[in-house]
Amino acid sequence: MSTSIYTEREKGSKYRDMLLAHAQVASIAVFFIACCILFSAATPTFLTTANLLNILRQLAPMLVVAIAMTFVIATGGIDLSVGSVVALTNSLAAILMQAGLSWPVAILVTILLGAVIGLVQGWFSASQAIPSFIVTLAGLSTLRGIALYSTQGFSIPIESGTGFDFFGAGTVAGIPVPAIIAIVAALIGYVTINRTRYGRQVIAVGSNAEAARRSGMPALRIKASVFVISGAASAIAGLMLASRLGSGSSNAASGFELDVIAAVVLGGTSLMGGRATVVGTVLGALTIATLGNGLILLHVSPFFTQIVTGVIILLAIWSNTRVFSKLRTAKKGKK
Template sequence: MVAYTERQAGSKLADFIGDHAQVLSIATFFALCVLFFGVLTPTFLNMGNLLNIVRQAAPIMVVAVAMTLVITTGGIDLSVGSMVALINATAAVLMAMGLPWPLAIVLMLIMGAVIGGIQGWFIAYQGIPAFIVTLAGLSILRGAALYLTEGYSIPIRDADGFFWLGRGEIFGLPVPALIAILIAIAGFVVMLRTQYGRQVIAVGSNMEAARRVGMPALKVLASVYMVAGIACGVAAILIAARLGSGSSNAAQGFELQVIAAVVLGGTSLLGGKASMFGTVLGTMTIAVIGNGLILLHISPFFTQIVTGTIILIAIWMNTRLFERNWRFGKRKKA
């Protein structure tokens, strides 16, 4: 007869760290970045600068929340920067032609949903890889924005209510930041408390299994790209309202920042695992690094090098450490 012994209970602290290693790691990295720049430049921790960071991070956070859904399904959207630019430029052109800004906002959100829905249809129902579809979208949408504006910036005038969305404050907090926080909370609730969130995770874990148990797997897959399109519409509006203009050159490199924020936050590129709170921390980390480098009078182009490095390290940690059931301390013995 074989004698079985009960596995000794591990340390609760070790279990907690092991189960939340990704979020804890990005939280620690974020705190270290704040401390680093706070020590090196006295203006970094000024309230005005901190509010400026959250205001500038708002568009990235809005799209990163939607990108979390996309990546959770095992996909990716490389077109978000170009989509933001096209919607941003279109909104400016329409308002310059006299269209009321509330109507322009509604039309831009619909435009984002349509563009995202078209890409999602190609990916879900035509079986074309998301990388190819959205890479094509990156080129097409940026080209359309350039054609629409002929490379010029389109000013927006006499739209104080519209400008308030990008420049206003409520109780001392920037309106764009409050909008981004509300969207992040909505994303958190969707992922943890709704059937749709569970379906997104199921599709990313095993799409065929999700389909066989009766889930509308293809619809769910297509829908996350529509959600990303709507998020791009919100981001484009926030950028246009803050800058007071629309431009085909808006959101250059935006997709890299968004993807970096999501993977840095711990969402698995293999699909089936998401961390909305980690996405928020990842977004703020990217924003802090960009702002801190500028305050240190380092070339803004260096930010692209840092962003690329962060993506590489995050992917390495994602696939080599966390995806292999990494645990703090020794592995538990069965």
């Protein structure tokens, strides 16, 4: 009899934990579907193939960086400099190609620069124990300033027809190339977080860095590595923007970091570290891109879109905190 009662409680606790664990992803999925239904009913343009492909094309840079940001936030850090890295690498690619460098080499140099920037910021944050918020806030200002100084505030045109424009404006079987890149990034992110040793280490460091270090994990190296991923991803996003627009601009990706962080938090990755969901990040990015596109189709002021994004970030952080505090309480009660 006592065994039967214990088993029932165990099942109930298991189902409750499962529900709490997926509550954030489920809620953003429902919200995304509701947005799609609303905009589909409000304007016939929303569900057209051209508009859906346009959403995917515009979404791609944000999604690529959001996947990388998922790793950063999973370790308990944050990267506020991604928008500035996008602007700097966007400008650098244009400057290099205008100087006569071939576009494949310019792409490699630009991605390498993004990774190096991430490495430097990761070193300051991990090895020097400076909060990532402070380090990347400094990077946000410094890197944007370097971009502005390099371009003197002007857009740098990129010659068309060289093959570089395919990177951001081309299509394969009718699907935009940036969307394909974003899908590949999401798949790699999902497999890495859920199926690899490195992914488990990222989560472990975010849960308890000291315990991870004592168990033999290179905690500091892992903390630094996620910023390298973020820097490289931001450089890829900068290249996609430069290719799509046909120019490099130091004013690119203004406020970009807010959309990226909102996508990750909306998706259910814990701001306190130790938990990450790439599926949630994809849904969060889709939701933000859909909101922006739908409001434009409804001829709502673009400034109102910023208000909506800000409110969403606040509500996401609030719900994020409540869901994960309940999950922790449930696990303690079970123990």
